[in-house]
Amino acid sequence: MRGFEDIDTVGVVGAGTMGSGIAQVAATAGYDVVMRDIEPPLIEDGFDRIEDSLSKFVEKEQLTGAEADAVVDRVTGTTDLADLAECDYVIEAAVENMDVKQDIFADLDDTVDDDVVLATNTSTLSITTIASATDRPELVVGLHFMNPAPLMEGLELVVGEKTADDVVDCSHALAEDFGKTTWEADDKPGFVVNRVLMPWINEGIRAYDEGVATKDDMDEGLKLGTNVPMGPLELADHIGLDVCLDASETLHEELGDRYKPPYLLKRKVDAGDLGRKTGKGFYEYD
Structure with missing residues (x-):
């Protein structure tokens, strides 16, 4: 390895x-x-997000303009998976769909050297099942970054059935070099964060839909009452309502009705109101 x-x-x-x-x-x-990524416009959008994020660090004087430029210069965009052949560690952050992830991991397995660790940023899907698409399941691990990755300190490291101990050690060290604080989770549905977080978000949505409180009072009450930075509706918008729905459906399938996604969440996703990224979810955004 x-x-x-x-x-x-x-x-x-x-x-x-x-x-x-x-x-x-x-x-x-x-x-x-x-x-x-698969298309040039997606790569361009990715660079736009990076540059916009870095500009905020410069505004806060956490980076100089030259340092921000150097960060961008270290990133190469490509649509050709073969360009990852010389990478020393690979992190997959594609759509939260098992078939898509297994296809990517099978292709990566054929592309990068046999001793390279393949990590997945999945938030709910089985590391063991993803790893089964490769001939190196012992080198597959979960690295679940919190959103937004440049700001959030925490990183969830998920150990699959065949993940080797030295892969876990290497991944902890890399995450810490990224400036992250890690915790470990076994390869069980939802791991630590989403197993607990998604019922909280879903119940907040149900309570709002049932008229327990206005959306503002729902979020304000939970912020002040539990000392969290965002209430469930605001957080769902921040994560992406489609992401919340996918996670809830996966957990519902694996763990039963306590994870059943609320009707209002499904309706908003069907309407295309996905939260901050579309400008409208439970709230509206500029």
């Missing part, structure tokens, strides 16, 4: 909100990054 001390170039599969955020985190930590 390629160890932590051998990692110079990190591959990121996916240039969306999470993928571009992970690419920014790795490049900020000094790694060269190859960020891959």
